[in-house]
Amino acid sequence: MININNVSKDFERSVVLKDVSLHVNQGSIYGLLGSNGAGKTTLLKIATGILQQDHGEVVVNEQVIFENPHIKNNVVFIPDVLYFFSQYTVIQMAKFYEDIYSNWNAERFAKLQQLFGLDVNKKIQRFSKGMQRQVAFWLALSAMPDVLVLDEPFDGLDAVIRQKIKNLIIQDVADREMTVIISSHNLREVEDICDHIGILHQGSLILEKDLDDLKSDIHKVQIAFKDGLPTELFNHLDVLHKDQRGSVLLCIIRGKDQDIAKHISQYKPVVYDLLPLTLEEIFIYEMGGVGYAIENVLV
Amino acid sequence: MFELDLRSRKPIYEQLVDKLKELIINDVLRVDEKLPSVRTLAQQLTINPNTIQKAYRELESQAYIYSIKGKGSFVNALAKNENVEELEKMKDELKKLIAEALFLGLSTSDLYSLIDEVDDVVGGGYTND
Numbered sequence: 001m002i003n004i005n006n007v008s009k010d011f012e013r014s015v016v017l018k019d020v021s022l023h024v025n026q027g028s029i030y031g032l033l034g035s036n037g038a039g040k041t042t043l044l045k046i047a048t049g050i051l052q053q054d055h056g057e058v059v060v061n062e063q064v065i066f067e068n069p070h071i072k073n074n075v076v077f078i079p080d081v082l083y084f085f086s087q088y089t090v091i092q093m094a095k096f097y098e099d100i101y102s103n104w105n106a107e108r109f110a111k112l113q114q115l116f117g118l119d120v121n122k123k124i125q126r127f128s129k130g131m132q133r134q135v136a137f138w139l140a141l142s143a144m145p146d147v148l149v150l151d152e153p154f155d156g157l158d159a160v161i162r163q164k165i166k167n168l169i170i171q172d173v174a175d176r177e178m179t180v181i182i183s184s185h186n187l188r189e190v191e192d193i194c195d196h197i198g199i200l201h202q203g204s205l206i207l208e209k210d211l212d213d214l215k216s217d218i219h220k221v222q223i224a225f226k227d228g229l230p231t232e233l234f235n236h237l238d239v240l241h242k243d244q245r246g247s248v249l250l251c252i253i254r255g256k257d258q259d260i261a262k263h264i265s266q267y268k269p270v271v272y273d274l275l276p277l278t279l280e281e282i283f284i285y286e287m288g289g290v291g292y293a294i295e296n297v298l299v
Numbered sequence: 300m301f302e303l304d305l306r307s308r309k310p311i312y313e314q315l316v317d318k319l320k321e322l323i324i325n326d327v328l329r330v331d332e333k334l335p336s337v338r339t340l341a342q343q344l345t346i347n348p349n350t351i352q353k354a355y356r357e358l359e360s361q362a363y364i365y366s367i368k369g370k371g372s373f374v375n376a377l378a379k380n381e382n383v384e385e386l387e388k389m390k391d392e393l394k395k396l397i398a399e400a401l402f403l404g405l406s407t408s409d410l411y412s413l414i415d416e417v418d419d420v421v422g423g424g425y426t427n428d
Contacts, residue, residue, distance in 0.1 A: 174338040174348040192305045195349040215310040276308040
């Protein structure tokens with residue numbers, strides 16, 4: 001559905017994106033993660049055809065998106081810093097959206113008003129930050145896009161509204177196979193709804209994977225042996241990290257859980273525990289190799 | 300219908316597969332009963348519909364459910380091998396307990412007589428099952 005191939009982008013002399021390739025299937029919810037300044041917003045703006053890349057191509061629904069109103073008609077982007085025309089009320093802004101997006105659904109707009117409970121005749125800029133964000137979602141979802149791109153979408157929303165909005169997005173994904181890209185620096189926020197994850201670091205995409213595969217492919221193992229560590233224990237294991245804590249050895253091992261269990265049980269450990277990792281831990285160990293102290297940034 | 304632990308380390312789809320298996324094995328979901336649609340479940344649990352689809356596919360490949368195009372997924376009449384996994388789990392637990400018992404000084408012959416004892420109590424039921 002969305003294919004970004006070998007895209008690079010410079011601003012002045014600073015390189016923001018280096019040879020990034022990213023692929024999102026139709027009906028998928030894709031989480032784009034990365035530290036501050038990794039290039040997430042730039043990548044999303046290129047993906048939606050707002051910015052033009054220096055090199056590479058961006059294809060949405062088999063067509064180049066840049067300056068292509070036909071494709072953009074089905075794409076809605078909610079930026080991290082919202083923009084509404086000054087002095088516009090919600091209903092005026094909705095009228096504007098209706099003129100731009102041919103799939104505008106007035107019935108849904110009315111339905112969502114009941115859900116959000118905001119006054120349509122109030123000027124948008126009089127609303128609080130969180131309420132303005134609700135207006136953005138309200139307008140975006142009423143435009144019935146095929147592709148919804150969200151840049152840090154849940155900032156400033158309370159837990160109840162956040163859940164409501166996630167639920168609305170999920171309904172559209174289930175009903176009409178809407179494709180969603182969500183960027184975030186908060187892992188927990190996206191862990192529950194995304195099926196694919198991409199990690200952007202200093203302008204390069206260092207990992208792109210199915211979230212469940214990612215989780216079931218890497219494990220934390222605690223083992224202890226009666227008479228010291230057998231030397232050949234790690235021969236056939238892909239060990240990312242080892243940590244000796246007293247007589248218990250803690251290691252992070254890549255591989256299928258059954259294979260690891262089978263291999264280790266040969267050596268008859270007295271203590272043996274195998275746990276999947278949380279997304280946060282995966283980041284710490286995956287990005288440890290890239291030389292980035294991720295645990296201080298991703299909370 | 301059930302709750303998932305989104306904070307858990309276990310992948311969500313694995314949790315879903317396990318929960319649904321449990322419901323099927325315990326007869327909460329009966330044979331030929333329709334499972335909730337992907338859409339309903341996604342909305343109820345606020346999780347990705349693709350994850351649910353994946354869990355359903357997994358259950359189907361393990362023959363716990365079958366699906367009819369355009370109608371949905373249904374509980375399969377359970378095959379006999381349904382307990383294989385449970386048995387494996389139980390064996391592991393027994394092994395641990397036996398190891399502990401042996402460590403504490405129980406002799407193997409004591410163990411055998413224990414098995415006989417238990418077998419006498421429940422055994423009859425098993426052979427006629």
